[in-house]
Amino acid sequence: MSQANEQKNDQKKKPIRQGFGGGRGGVGAPIEKPRNFMGSLKRLLGYLKPQLIPLIIVIVFAVVSTIFMIIAPKMLGKATNVLFEGIIGKMMPPNMTKDQAIEFLKFSGRDQIAQMLGPMNIVPGQGVNFSRLATILLTLLGVYALSAFFNWLQQYLMAGVAQKTVYNLRKEVDEKLARLPLKFYDSHPHGDLLSRVTNDIDNIGHTLQQTLVQLITAVVTVIGVLIMMLTISPLLTLITLTVIPLALLVTMFVIKHSQKQFEIQWDSTGELNGHVEESYTGFNVIKAFNKHWDMQKEFDEENERLREATFKAQFVSSLIRPFIGLINNLNYVIVSVVGGLRVANGVMTLGDIQAFIQYSRQFTMPIVQTSSIINVLQSTVASAERVFELLDEEEEIPDPENPVVLDKVEGHVKFENVYFSYEPQKPLIENLNLEAKPGQSVAIVGPTGAGKTTLVNLLMRFYDVDAGRITLDGVDIRQMRRADLRKNFGMVLQDAWLFRGTIKDNIAYGKEGATDEEIVKAAQAAYVDYFIRTLPKGYDTIIDEDATNLSQGQRQLITIARAFLANPPLLILDEATSSVDTRTEVLIQEAMNNLMEGRTSFVIAHRLSTIRNADIIVVMNHGRVVEQGNHKELMAKKGFYYDLYMSQFIGTDLEIKSSSDDIQIIS
Template sequence: MASTAEASSSTILRLLAMLRPYRVRLVLVLVLGTGATVFNLAGPKLVGNATDMAFAGVVSRGLPPGASKEEVIAGMRARGDEALANVLSTADIVPGQGVNFQALAQLLVIILVLYLASGLCMLVQGRVVAFIAQHTMFVLRERVSAKLTRLPLGYFDRTSRGEVLSRVTNDVDNLQRTLQQTLGHMVNSIFAVVGVMTVMVLLSPLLAGLVLVSVLVAAAAALTISRRARPRFAERWQRTGSLNGYVEETYTGHSTVVAFGRGELAERTFDEHNEALYLASSRSQTLSGLIGPVTRFVTDLNYVMVAVVGALLVASGSMSIGSVQSFMQYSSMFTQPIIDMANFSAQLQSGMASARRVFEVLDEPEQRPAPPRPVRPRRVRGRVDFQQVSFRYTPDAPLIENLSLSAVPGELIAIVGPTGAGKSTLGNLLLRFYEVDRGRILLDGVDVADMTREDLRSRIGLVSQDSWLFAGTIADNIAYGRPGATRQEVVNAARAMCVDRFVRSLPDGYDTVLDDESSTVSAGERQLITLARAFLAEPSILLLDEATSSVDSRTEVLIQQAMASLRAGRTSFVIAHRLSTIRHADMILVMDSGRVVERGTHQQLLAANGHYSRMYAS
């Protein structure tokens, strides 16, 4: 419980720190809230005065003219009308005179102006609060987006895309909604509670005490419920992230799910996630839903108590009818902010749960910062050296140990091995998606850890297993490898990678717009486009991670021919399971359990009759 309270306090402090740049606007929110409260506080008192004025005028009209108030009351007491005499003793009666409609109208106009002024203050305050909430979340989204670019690849390996998306969108939106709904209302509610209680004490300490005791009981109950609901809201948003992650995962591979007849299993799994979210939401809403009825009961109870006790006070001559009416309005004004704060506490707990999830992203360890004095190779030719490199994803599961290898410019290095052997990890280490645990990787004699990631990656052309294309034209997707490339340079790269032929067969050619799944091109054509993108970047090193695994035999031959001319002067790495694609490699590294167990050309490895030979024969 203590740790939860500390986490909540820390979250609130961080939110307050985010609001610091809006100090002037927050002061304006306070001023407008104070103004709205003051104008509202004056209203019931003036309404009570108007009631007393109308009552006194109506009663005075039926009394004998010329008599004084004291004489009229004394006569009533003499006749035994003690209660009526007590009521009239608190009224400003003038026997024989009627209602002063001019004064009453002026008073009503003043009341109208006060309520209009209060409404105007709340309107402006709402606009200011909306700006603060929206701009704060705008800045928070930018911080989260920038943070995601600085996170190591390991974070995305252990966190589903749906979960990340849920934190960046759902949780930030919920936090914005919380700020917008609670910031101004909470300020107004606090001012209203303090101001109204002060006025009620001045009107009747007895009635004020009754109202205060009942409201404190309700507030204690609401606070207890709110604390119990806090972990339920945290669970709710965690379940929301899990559901989003599963939906993203399932619909991304929808065709695979259908092809393997796993639709029913996918539905059952979705139902499990959905039911878990439903139960978490129900538990949180069931608890938070108790707050409204409890506080509403107190409101109704206060109304009855004020009416009954107020009537007794009027009958005893301790209060006027207008004062009791004013107090009843103040009682409602006092309990309504309590109800609002109780209701807002549920939204606040939900918002705090979302805020913690967003701050967890911001608190994730970032990738190693750039060196203070980065080094750039004087001339990048493409020599790569792995020197006794060791790496593990988790402390208890070493993947690569004491790996050493060298690749010189112009060489084609092929890396093969069973699943989990560490083939793709080599490329990730070279690109510094992960940092080595021991050893070092050199690029033309310079430790890549001493270079900026931007400088390093600008020298490496990557084609991964996933043929990622964004929503844009084919030309834009190819030019992604080198911003500012001319159309002719794009076309030249496309020709070199056998893209130009099929692109020109499309109605819009290079201006053909690809959707997220690139349904207008085949899997092989998608792969060719990503190859063209990599070659347009003119890198010193090519890193092809199973780059031709989705290409048909004819296209594969075309790619091999194009690569033969394009890799001249470049260091090329091919990571693949299809051994037919790397028979002409200058060197083949056979990896097993993170170690290079064999190395040599295709013919040499076949003659060695070892791991490679068995893989080739299988």
């Protein structure tokens, strides 16, 4: 897949910016601005439609829970009034009424105390009304319990709503990935795709589960608390409202500057991660050239840069709480002083001022929280846009509605006037004609970038031809379902792909429902059975995620065994023996010759010694077939194939001239 790989290598990979700390964003997190905030947000909320009824219940429960929390300070203020009134009443003579006591205080010149007693419900000589106090406190306890219960209930229901929504979104993305053509994967970095499927969707799920409820709670809290404060004291409410713009200014100032520091931290983290990955993947080379001390020095520099950036980011972002705390405390002092004077003047009760102070502290935090939520929403909508971009990608051409199904595949393959290019401005294959009769082995050779692997991509319909057609037993492969076409092919590629699991499972991947006996026979045919049996657990040995507990040659042999087990009518071998030693190559070549017996086979090879017995050797250069025939015929011509073949055995030097259309062989 040389041309496709060139496209990937040419592409500039940019770091994916998500909220620092798992991609979830937050106060001070680096935010990737969405291009169409409202449109993307509307589309994202559309995924909540199937969960509309549970979502409405969640909103109702969130509102109810918040209302109970808003009621609580007012009730606590009433309890304070009962205590204070009882204490004052106990200190007064029992043979007086409240009005008489107030008149007596005025007559004695204590007018301020008289005014303070005015709004109180005092019974002279009577102490604390514990029965009323108990009723208030029990009711308050019930209010707190109900608030906590509804809060837990809405969190529980919202977790279900969010996870079902994310489940459906992730399922839709997974189904989309299965419908995307190979060219999409060739032109997009795998790390970017992985980030969209994991980090971005997790970011969306976190926001749906937490932020939406927080936003609802914040709005209800602000409105409810404002109403309660106005009912207690419009003057104190006005004082509290003047503090809000100052709190918002401080919040926005800190967020603005902390975002810059978090972006620097994120970049430093990316640089350090890249350095670690580079050091890990190239560990052998680094050791071989004694560069480990240089790499260590570079790591220390990057690590120090990250430490400094992280310190600044955390320091700046941590300023928001002390500043808001200072503003709240200033507000508390002002409200306490003014409220105390109003209590002393008999305008308010002590319980009312206590409740108002609690409300004033509740009032500022939801506003600050809302500004933080807006940042999180920006990050989430940016993540949603990245997921929607994936969902909106052009899919591969659908299978025909009435596909042709071949009952028995003979293996007659023809390329008829085929034109193809990965990029329209860069033609690759032009007017290609090739025929492989049933049972023939076709070897495809040529220099790197000649288009060898491209033929396999076209044959498997990983890509579709731009013009011309490819037929299988006389049927245009575009008239067949891709699954029906591909099940007739067995593939062994140069890059051995194994998944985490047992060796037995990896071999059995080639045939559904394969028996242990069939697996062992396939392994024996691939000359890997002996090696497997030397392992402690034999066929039940677990292959780790990167298959690093096996050598490259051993991995290759297992994939060859997989192809043996599949036993398809057509074979594709792309440098299948490139990673094995010479002795094993001879054995594998013999086994493959037996496997290819009676099957149409396409063999891509650079080592020309492995394809001398092929029925047809197709020599390609720059997407064109320059020669075609068997080994003897092509050697007799002493043309391009002859030069390539001889260069591998007599030490001929290859010189590639960029101004020439062909590779020139200079002896």
